[in-house]
Amino acid sequence: MNPNYSSRIAGELKIRPDQVNSVAALLDEGCAIPFIARYRKEATGSLDEVAIMAVRDRLEQLALLDTRRAAIVKSLAERELLTDELSGRLTGANTLAVLEDIYLPFRPKRRTRASAAKERGLEPLARAVFEQSSLNPERAAQNFVDADKGVNTTAEALAGAGDIMAEWISENADVRAALRRLFHNRGELQSKLVPGKEEAGAKFRDYFDAQEKILSAPGHRILAVFRGEKEGILSVSLRPPEAEASAIVEKLTLKARNDSARLVLFAGEDAYKRLIAPSLETEIRNDVKKRADEEAITVFASNLRDLLYTPPLGGKRVMALDPGFRTGAKLVCLDSQGKLLHYDTIFPLHSEKERKEAAAKTLKLCKAYDIEAIAVGSGTAGRETESFVKSLGLPKSVLVVMVNESGASIYSASKIAREEFPDHDITVRGAVSIGRRLMDPLAELVKIDPKSIGVGQYQHDVDQSALKRSLDEVVSSCVNSVGVELNTASKELLTYVAGLGPAIAKNIVQWRDENGRFGSRKDLKKVQRLGLKAFQQCAGFLRVRDSKTPLDTTAVHPESYHIVEKMAKDVDASVKLLMQDADLRSKVRLDRYITSEIGLPTLNDIINELAKPGLDPRAEFEAFSFNEDVNLLEDLQPGMKLPGIVTNITKFGAFVDIGVHQDGLVHISELADRYVSDPAEIVKVQQQVQVTVLEVDIPRKRISLSLRR
Numbered sequence: 001m002n003p004n005y006s007s008r009i010a011g012e013l014k015i016r017p018d019q020v021n022s023v024a025a026l027l028d029e030g031c032a033i034p035f036i037a038r039y040r041k042e043a044t045g046s047l048d049e050v051a052i053m054a055v056r057d058r059l060e061q062l063a064l065l066d067t068r069r070a071a072i073v074k075s076l077a078e079r080e081l082l083t084d085e086l087s088g089r090l091t092g093a094n095t096l097a098v099l100e101d102i103y104l105p106f107r108p109k110r111r112t113r114a115s116a117a118k119e120r121g122l123e124p125l126a127r128a129v130f131e132q133s134s135l136n137p138e139r140a141a142q143n144f145v146d147a148d149k150g151v152n153t154t155a156e157a158l159a160g161a162g163d164i165m166a167e168w169i170s171e172n173a174d175v176r177a178a179l180r181r182l183f184h185n186r187g188e189l190q191s192k193l194v195p196g197k198e199e200a201g202a203k204f205r206d207y208f209d210a211q212e213k214i215l216s217a218p219g220h221r222i223l224a225v226f227r228g229e230k231e232g233i234l235s236v237s238l239r240p241p242e243a244e245a246s247a248i249v250e251k252l253t254l255k256a257r258n259d260s261a262r263l264v265l266f267a268g269e270d271a272y273k274r275l276i277a278p279s280l281e282t283e284i285r286n287d288v289k290k291r292a293d294e295e296a297i298t299v300f301a302s303n304l305r306d307l308l309y310t311p312p313l314g315g316k317r318v319m320a321l322d323p324g325f326r327t328g329a330k331l332v333c334l335d336s337q338g339k340l341l342h343y344d345t346i347f348p349l350h351s352e353k354e355r356k357e358a359a360a361k362t363l364k365l366c367k368a369y370d371i372e373a374i375a376v377g378s379g380t381a382g383r384e385t386e387s388f389v390k391s392l393g394l395p396k397s398v399l400v401v402m403v404n405e406s407g408a409s410i411y412s413a414s415k416i417a418r419e420e421f422p423d424h425d426i427t428v429r430g431a432v433s434i435g436r437r438l439m440d441p442l443a444e445l446v447k448i449d450p451k452s453i454g455v456g457q458y459q460h461d462v463d464q465s466a467l468k469r470s471l472d473e474v475v476s477s478c479v480n481s482v483g484v485e486l487n488t489a490s491k492e493l494l495t496y497v498a499g500l501g502p503a504i505a506k507n508i509v510q511w512r513d514e515n516g517r518f519g520s521r522k523d524l525k526k527v528q529r530l531g532l533k534a535f536q537q538c539a540g541f542l543r544v545r546d547s548k549t550p551l552d553t554t555a556v557h558p559e560s561y562h563i564v565e566k567m568a569k570d571v572d573a574s575v576k577l578l579m580q581d582a583d584l585r586s587k588v589r590l591d592r593y594i595t596s597e598i599g600l601p602t603l604n605d606i607i608n609e610l611a612k613p614g615l616d617p618r619a620e621f622e623a624f625s626f627n628e629d630v631n632l633l634e635d636l637q638p639g640m641k642l643p644g645i646v647t648n649i650t651k652f653g654a655f656v657d658i659g660v661h662q663d664g665l666v667h668i669s670e671l672a673d674r675y676v677s678d679p680a681e682i683v684k685v686q687q688q689v690q691v692t693v694l695e696v697d698i699p700r701k702r703i704s705l706s707l708r709r
Contacts, residue, residue: 002066009058019045023055032498033473034480035537039557041601049477065096072103081106097180097283101173114167117160120149125157126164129263132256137263158263165267169253170275178248179276183284186240187214191225194235201233214238214288219295220651222288223458230461238284245272293462295651299680300456300467301474303649306685307455308478310441311621313399316372319365320435321389322405322427323381325349330427331362333369337488338436338443340421341369343428348388349381359392371398375438377405377431383631383659390628399623401438404647404657404686406454407445408433416447416492442482442618446475447492455685457650472496480541481617483555486524487517487544499537504530520547521558543614550576554613556606563593564606579610624688626659633660633698640693644705646683654683656691656705664703666691671707682707 006017006024013020022043026036033056037049044052069090076082086102093099109115117123125144129137141154141161151157169175193201193208201208207225228234239245249268254261315336322330328347335341342365346358365371374394376386382402389400411417412430421429436444450471451459459467479496486508494505507528512518515526521539524530530538540557547553551561568578571587578584590603609615627642629635636658644656647663654671655663671682683689695704 002062005059005062009055009062012058013051013054015047015051015055016045019047020055023047023052024059027056027059030533032476032537034477034541035498038480038555038605039540039559039602041605042597042599046601053473065094065099068096069093069099072099075108076103076106079106098173098177101176104173104176105168105171112167113160113163117163120151120160121146122151122157122160123164126161126168129158129161129260130165130168132254132258132260132264134258135260137259162263162267162270165264166271166275169249169268169271170279172252175249175252176276176280178252179245179272179280180283182240182245182248183214183238183280184287185215186244187238187284188212188240189214189217189222189225189288190237190239191228191234194233197233201228201231204228204233207234214284217288218651219292220457222292223296223461226289226292227458227461238281238288239277245277249276290463293466296456296458296462297467297470299649299651300450300459301470302680303455303685304450304453304471304474305478306687307453308442308445308475309618310686311619312440312442312616313373313401313438313621314440316439317370318373318375318435318439319362319369319371320375320377320403320431320438321346321385322377322408322431322434323379323385325381325384327427329358329381329385330431331365332428332431332435333365333371334432334435334439335369336439338432338439340424340428340432343424343431345427349384355388358388362389363392363394366394366398373399373401373438375401375403375435377408377434378402378657379405380661383626383661386626387628387631400625401623402626402659403434403438404645405430405434405437406647407448407452408437410452411444411448414447420490442478443490443493446479446496447490450475455648457648483541483543483614483616485545486521486542487512497538497541499534500530504534517546518544520544520549521552522549550579550613554579554609556609560598560602560606563598563603564610566593579613582611585610622688630659633662633696633701633703636660636693636696636703638693638695642691642693644689644691646685646687646689649679649683649685651679654679656689658691658693658703658705660703662701662703664691664693664705666705666707670694670705673708 006020009020010017023036026040026043031040033049033052036044036052037047073082073087073090076086089102090099093102117126122144125141128135128140137158138154141157144157145151145154151160188211190211191207198208204224207228210225225234225236229236246269249272250265253264253268317336318334320332320334324330328345328350331344331346332340333342344361344365346361347354348358349355374389376382376389386400386402394400408430409426411433412426417426417429421432433444445453451467476496476498479493480498484493484497491502491505491509494500494508495502497505500508504527507530508524511527518524521542521544524535524539524542536559540555544552551564556564564575564578567588568575570592571578571584573581573584585607588607590600590607593603594600624643624645630640630642642658644658644664646654647657648655653665653667655665657663668676668679671679676682689707691705691707692709693703694706
């Protein structure tokens with residue numbers, strides 16, 4: 001790492017340079033971010049995952065800058081163009097844009113109007129005019145009229161000189177920097193309807209003739225406009241007022257008021273319109289798109305985190321129903337570990353005879369498998385199937401829960417599902433996924449591409465590699481925060497544990513299949529390709545519920561077991577007793593265990609973990625029910641107050657499921673009785689809320705809701 005970067009990044013992120021250096025060193029060692037945040041607090045000064053990722057991202061950006069700088073220096077040196085002054089300017093460039101501006105005059109070019117004019121010998125004329133002295137341009141141009149070189153008139157000579165001057169102006173770093181600031185600060189995002197596209201582009205009606213400052217344009221509107229442009233509905237421009245741009249060019253290029261200066265002014269206008277504006281518009285477009293992408297990805301990541309942290313029902317015996325009208329409801333029974341015990345199909349929404357048969361079969365299976373909860377998919381026929389189940393007279397102890405099934409169909413047709421259930425069709429797999437999602441949403445949702453879960457905005461329009469990286473990091477963060485039971489976790493869940501990945505996760509499951517359960521964390525070292533580094537990274541996040549070593553059930557890392565053992569010995573107790581007895585733990589003086597590598601942050605974490613071993617950060621499960629009298633859009637009336645669940649959050653509001661097969665929108669202005677800048681301040685995905693119906697548009701299937709009244 002460039003030694004100057006630690007202080008630079010520290011200043012930008014408001015942390016210490018030594019923290020940056022520590023993070024960089026740990027990342028270079030191959031440490032995973034959850035591991036660094038949890039088990040290397042002394043080294044990083046207790047930086048959290050967000051701060052560590054920010055350091056990593058900035059290091060990567062600066063590394064790219066250095067790579068590009070080195071390539072430019074090499075190119076200039078090979079062409080013998082590198083001077084001390086130029087080298088100094090390149091070294092001082094702190095952004096890619098500035099670096100490229102410095103390099104622009106020296107970049108190898110395709111044939112341009114300026115290069116053609118130079119070939120005709122017009123560069124001396126251009127230099128003379130560009131000086132803006134009292135030179136008579138017309139008279140000077142006569143000396144460059146040469147039919148053999150393709151210059152037949154003084155007008156052609158001056159035009160060629162103008163092309164050369166326009167290129168000089170367009171390559172001037174100061175001119176470009178000033179105009180770049182203008183584009184950034186005063187640029188306007190303008191969109192207009194492409195003639196003849198009004199009917200096809202009705203969904204973009206708000207943008208048929210729209211204009212707003214680039215600086216204040218929210219990301220979701222930027223992405224909407226760009227989507228309209230991509231679909232051929234809108235034409236889009238991102239430029240500042242042209243008069244202001246012309247004023248900047250004039251100020252930075254004119255040195256006099258004479259005939260030569262007039263020609264330089266013409267060249268400046270040409271440079272801006274033909275060369276600079278298109279270039280900077282592309283640059284600012286990329287910057288704006290990146291900003292909008294980052295905003296959308298941040299929203300998506302936040303929503304995904306909330307969804308993955310949905311409270312689990314836990315290890316209960318579950319019946320799951322994947323509803324359907326014509327094809328019936330696919331029914332499965334699962335044990336407390338999510339293992340498929342039975343599958344069938346019932347037809348509760350057909351004839352009265354079939355309904356009675358479905359009722360009898362459901363009650364029989366509930367008794368046979370001692371069912372503790374019934375999960376009903378929220379898709380087509382979900383509310384009707386829920387009503388059927390609730391009408392069966394089941395014991396009150398049996399929970400009936402509607403489960404959001406977004407992505408279940410994606411899972412059921414996936415390679416993962418085929419490997420899990422090679423002998424069952426997609427309907428059985430989908431029902432199993434619904435049941436398991438009730439038991440442990442996190443463990444089941446990791447099997448689905450996060451983009452298919454339906455909690456983002458414009459996810460198909462943003463940078464796909466950046467989106468995937470962000471969502472994968474959210475999943476990894478959640479999995480490691482919750483912890484993973486080594487003897488029951490799927491390959492997909494293990495994949496996200498720090499230090500593992502798909503290959504080692506597969507080997508863990510294979511070892512488990514061949515050798516039986518893991519007796520302790522130490523047994524992990526027997527797994528093929530799981531070396532000491534991988535063990536160090538993953539061990540603290542894996543749990544072995546019935547291990548003879550009590551600490552294997554906690555988030556205490558094996559590298560700290562000796563500390564806990566010493567604590568227990570010092571209070572004359574076993575480790576197990578120390579975990580069970582708060583009075584014993586209160587006698588532990590942490591300052592006695594501080595070493596050069598382990599300080600109070602880790603010691604406090606250890607004591608907290610001993611008090612609540614393997615504590616799940618997710619909230620307690622809370623049953624939810626929709627209003628039983630409201631099942632369809634037609635049942636809604638303005639003023640109704642209804643229970644709902646937040647299904648998605650965007651920058652303009654939150655979508656809420658109220659049980660009518662169509663989510664309603666709580667606009668940002670209806671989230672609270674105060675100004676709200678970000679809906680995530682008020683609500684979270686999967687939060688249970690009470691909403692008021694404001695308006696129902698049945699033809700357009702739109703529901704307006706409020707949390708204010």
